[in-house]
Every structure is written in C-alpha cells, then in structure tokens.
Amino acid sequence: MHAYRHFPILDPLLPIGLLPPGWPRSRAREVCVAVYDGLLQPAQDHVRAVVSRFAEEPHLDIRAHTIAGMSAGIGHG
Incomplete structure (x- = not known):
C-alpha cells in the first residue's frame, strides 16, 4: 500500500495509448484495490x-x- 501511494507521483497521467507498453498503471490499481478492499x-x-x-x-x-x-x-x- 505504501509503495502504491508513490505511484501517482511517478505516473505521468497520460492516456493509456501514449504510455510505453507494459506501463503498470492498471495492474498497480488492481493490486491496490484488492489489498485495500480485502x-x-x-x-x-x-x-x-x-x-x-x-x-x-x-x-x-x-x-x-x-x-x-x-x-x-x-x-x-
């Protein structure tokens, strides 16, 4: 959770189509939701x-x- 909180600082918030292949935004959010809601x-x-x-x-x-x-x-x- 702590590491996830730093991700928004690293994420340039560009549209998905402009991000490099494999950019972890979606996966990072999925993990955060699973841990937080879990x-x-x-x-x-x-x-x-x-x-x-x-x-x-x-x-x-x-x-x-x-x-x-x-x-x-x-x-x-």
Whole structure:
C-alpha cells in the first residue's frame, strides 16, 4: 500500500495509448484495490472493537469504505 501511494507521483497521467507498453498503471490499481478492499472487514471489526471499549453505547454505524465507494463520493459529506 505504501509503495502504491508513490505511484501517482511517478505516473505521468497520460492516456493509456501514449504510455510505453507494459506501463503498470492498471495492474498497480488492481493490486491496490484488492489489498485495500480485502482489508475492509478486518479493519472495520478492529475499529468497532476499540470504540466499544471506550464508548458507552456501541457505534455499529462505523463503516469502512471501498475504493469504489470513495471514488463515487459515498460516505463523504
């Protein structure tokens, strides 16, 4: 995940047709989505467990967001 965060700095953001063959933009995004979204449930469970130790009432409305949800603006605002 940390390495992926540096990729946007290296990526010239050119259209795919102008990039060299094998440019890893799509594959890097696929890996990031798989890792990030794959950790969604364990991360959400952990945060809920920590909050429940300190809160008087459970905060079951705590939800993690997927990359697709964040891209669509779901959960922001």
